[in-house]
Amino acid sequence: MNGLSIIFIVFVIMLVLRVPIAYCLGLSGIAYIAVTGNFDLTSFASVMVRSVDSFPLMAVPFFILAGALMTAGGISKQIVQFATALVGKVTGGLAMVAVVACAFFAALSGSGIATTAAIGAIMIPEMEKNGYAKPFSAALIAAAGCLGPIIPPSVPMVMFGASTETSISAMLIGGLLPGILLAALLMLFAYFYAKKNNIKGGGDFSLRNVWKSFVSAIPALLVPLIILGGIYSGLFTPTEAAAVAVVYSLFAGTVIYREINLKNLKEALVDSASQTGNIMIIAAAASFFARMLTMEQFHALVKNFVTGATDSKIIVLLLLNVILLLLGCLMDTTPIILVFAPILLPIATAYGMNPVHFGVMMCANLAIGLITPPVGVSLYVAAGQANVPFTQVLKNIYKPLGMLLIGLLAITYFEPIVTILPRLLGVMK
Numbered sequence: 001m002n003g004l005s006i007i008f009i010v011f012v013i014m015l016v017l018r019v020p021i022a023y024c025l026g027l028s029g030i031a032y033i034a035v036t037g038n039f040d041l042t043s044f045a046s047v048m049v050r051s052v053d054s055f056p057l058m059a060v061p062f063f064i065l066a067g068a069l070m071t072a073g074g075i076s077k078q079i080v081q082f083a084t085a086l087v088g089k090v091t092g093g094l095a096m097v098a099v100v101a102c103a104f105f106a107a108l109s110g111s112g113i114a115t116t117a118a119i120g121a122i123m124i125p126e127m128e129k130n131g132y133a134k135p136f137s138a139a140l141i142a143a144a145g146c147l148g149p150i151i152p153p154s155v156p157m158v159m160f161g162a163s164t165e166t167s168i169s170a171m172l173i174g175g176l177l178p179g180i181l182l183a184a185l186l187m188l189f190a191y192f193y194a195k196k197n198n199i200k201g202g203g204d205f206s207l208r209n210v211w212k213s214f215v216s217a218i219p220a221l222l223v224p225l226i227i228l229g230g231i232y233s234g235l236f237t238p239t240e241a242a243a244v245a246v247v248y249s250l251f252a253g254t255v256i257y258r259e260i261n262l263k264n265l266k267e268a269l270v271d272s273a274s275q276t277g278n279i280m281i282i283a284a285a286a287s288f289f290a291r292m293l294t295m296e297q298f299h300a301l302v303k304n305f306v307t308g309a310t311d312s313k314i315i316v317l318l319l320l321n322v323i324l325l326l327l328g329c330l331m332d333t334t335p336i337i338l339v340f341a342p343i344l345l346p347i348a349t350a351y352g353m354n355p356v357h358f359g360v361m362m363c364a365n366l367a368i369g370l371i372t373p374p375v376g377v378s379l380y381v382a383a384g385q386a387n388v389p390f391t392q393v394l395k396n397i398y399k400p401l402g403m404l405l406i407g408l409l410a411i412t413y414f415e416p417i418v419t420i421l422p423r424l425l426g427v428m429k
Contacts, residue, residue, distance in 0.1 A: 003296045007032045007289075021335055022278075025285035029292045038295060044288065051287030052280050055239055056162040061276040062242030063153050066223075066249045067109030068268035073253020073260045075220040076118040079104040082217040085210045092194025094130045095140055096187045098123040102144035103151060103183040107224040108249075110153040112370045116145030116378045120385035131199045135392035139371075142382035142393065143400035144186055146367040149333065151179030153227050153245070156363045158238060159283070159337045164345050166355045168238045169231045170428040174360045174418040178411045182364070185403040193399075219252045232425050279334055286338035299343040306347055313351045317412050320344055321365055328369020332377075336366055353415075356428055360418045364411050368404050371397055 011028040015021075026048075033039045070076065083100035090096065101119045109115055120141045127137040149156040152172035161168035194200075214221075226248060227241045236244060253260035260268075293299070306319050323344070327336045341362060348358040370378040373394060383393045411417055422428035 003032055003036045003038065003292070004298060004301075006035050007292055007296070011289075015330065021332055022281045022285040025282070025289040025335060025339075029285075029288045032292045039292070047288050047291055048284035052284050054162055055237075056158060056168060057280075057283070059153075059158045059168075059239040059242040060155055060279060061272065062239070062246050063110045063155050063158070064114075064275050064279075065268070065272040066242065066245040067111050067114045068272040069246065069249035069253055069260065069265075070105075070108050070220070070223070071114065071118045072264040072268045073249060074257045075108065075223075075249070075252065076101075076105055076122060078213075078217040078220045078257070079108075080119065080122050082210075082213040082221075085206075085213040090191075091200060092191040094123075094127050095132060095137075095190035095194055095199075098127065098137070098141050099144045099183055099186045099190060102141065103147050103179065104221070106145075106147040106149075106151040106179065107153075108220065109148060110155045110158075112145045112148035112367055113377055113381055115148035116142050116370075116381045117385065119145070120382050124382075124386045131197075133396075134386040134388045135396045136193070138382035138386035138388060138393045139379075139396035140186070140190060140400055141385075142371050142378040143397065143404060144183070145378045145382070146370055146404060147179050147183055149367040149370075150175045150182065150360070150364050152176060152224065153238075153242065154363060155279075156333050156337055156366060157359065159334060160341050160359045160363060161238075163338050164341050164355065164359070166345075166359050167422075167428060170356045170422040171359050171363075172231065172238065173228065173422045173425055173427060174356050175363065176421055177417050178360055178364055178407070181410060181417060182404055182407040185407050186400055189400055189403045219256045223248060223252075232427065282332065282334045283338055286335040289335075290339045290342065293339065293343070299346070302343055303347050303350075307350075313353075314413070316347070316351050317353070320348060321361075321408065321412060324362060324365040325368065325372070328366050328375070329372045330375060331369075332375065333363075333366045333369060336369075337362070354419060356422060357415050357418045361408070361412050364408055368401070368408065371401060371404075 007028050010031040011024050014024040014027060080101045083097045083104060086100060098119060101123065102115050105115045105118055123141060124137045128134055152175050154172060154175055157171040157175060158168055160166060161171055223245060227245055230236045230241050230244060231238055306316055309319060310316060345355060345358055349355060379393055379397065380390060383390045
């Protein structure tokens, strides 16, 4: 039995037994060492520590904390009110509000799960009052929550950039138009669903209400402007931008909206610390796992498989997407990026794909993994928010999932969607 067989057999067995993913990755590597003796076990800890001793990775805990503070500070409510004033009056307006609110909150938190949880808690009860079935509402918000890892700031894009030495600034800006595209597709779906089921919007559109809600939401809407404006202007790096977002979120929640108190501040700190610890442990274990795969020339095996199947760039990119979609059904985003991004990126670039383009495509693909079972974390979150069985949400996810897949194909095969803004802003050649 060769080394790769040992790694994957142990990994799959533990995955089936529902062992936490960090332990699956770490113990698979240890089993490989124990059987083959191809690596010094005493170096195990140093490899893991070095992998997370990274300045770019420091952006991850800061963005997570900023998102938690925004939720605690009532910023999500301001976003929903503004989105309601914008599109809440048209046919399917409340469903569109859910999508727009998710898009705005994605630009604040950088997390798909946080976006689903924050907006779902507010919008699902309101949508039910307006005639939407709870399972549909939960499914739509779970799908819109996928915008979290795409619209900047994005935690997965930071992870991708750190693991592949790709420009994080270019990736964050490159995710803006793809995020808007996916949001537009979900809004289109919401419109036709409401029209088919004769669900009307509420009231009349009023510029006065739009202006009033916009003024109230200005402090919240400034967050993405501060982050991207600071990065683009060269005032600070993505990591420093994340730290600034934390300070500003704390200020907005305590001084402007006055909804952060000692209790929810403590909850935000504990929750973000827990999420950060989980991500960093996975990151450390994934780097060790990836080192074992590299030693066994797994990257060459994957490259030979993909390139041996076809010479067509179109088919190769399709195969890469299929591989990532399958991985997204089985694993969390973080280990997939840390293990497979360094393996798949050279294949994509060999076919003329820009690294930033591939990185955004990969993050968009894995964002969809948040709503594909059996992992599908956002589906479980949305089902919990709606208090409905997971299977009912699952039955309603396929149409919005189809819209996201259409958007993914556009992102994959039309590079300017990703690269035009970074090039215009001078952060990418």
